[in-house]
């Protein structure tokens with residue numbers, strides 16, 4: 035098993051030991067060789083002239099675009115490639131773009147650039163999106179309501195009210211996603227509003243105070259009425275929509291009778307491994323569409339199908 039899953043494999047050095055140094059950051063953010071990724075509403079600016087590549091900008095470009103108003107612009111340090119620093123900048127106004135540049139939804143980028151195999155670009159773009167969106171939502175202190183200021187290259191926001199001085203850190207919301215099995219069958223569910231034939235592994239946000247095992251057992255029981263015993267970790271996936279970590283597990287069912295939660299699912303069913311294997315070999319069928327490559331559910335199912 036590899037960790038080569040879409041949105042994993044961050045390609046740069048996040049340089050935690052450097053990004054807290056304001057002088058170093060200033061040198062890098064004004065350096066002619068530094069690279070800047072631009073985002074509009076979470077969509078990275080891409081160069082579409084030959085496939086899809088980030089439309090990296092220089093500091094001079096960014097100064098022209100933003101009017102040099104760095105204090106009013108959300109920006110974050112993403113990481114270093116050797117001596118070259120990469121930053122992400124959120125734009126709040128419309129840009130006149132040349133015909134070879136376009137802001138593109140990250141899901142779409144991830145699917146397109148990964149179609150021939152693993153690449154680390156979605157991880158790079160995802161980190162910029164997550165950090166910028168978090169900064170954008172935390173301009174005010176949740177303790178006292180005063181303004182906050184970004185620090186450590188955008189990895190912390192500090193309350194500017196001296197009496198408060200609260201520090202706020204980027205959040206990651208953990209989600210458990212589980213392949214529930216019983217003998218040679220696995221449990222698949224179809225969420226409300228999903229197209230006919232779209233089934234996937236059950237999933238849900240973890241609640242405060244839960245272990246991964248407890249969250250898995252609770253979610254499976256709530257959604258399907260199935261009781262789960264053993265839970266074992268398989269793999270995880272960063273999911274930048276807006277800022278989750280998908281924790282993929284295998285869960286062994288103790289019971290088989292399904293009672294769906296109609297607020298969450300329209301259907302849930304047990305699927306035999308041999309039948310599912312045949313569907314995967316055929317590229318899916320009307321009753322079951324294979325989850326897209328971008329989804330960790332696809333990997334959980336494939337790994338299970340590869341086992342005897």
Ligand SMILES: [Zn+2]
Nearest residue numbers: 175178193198
């Ligand atoms: Zn405060």
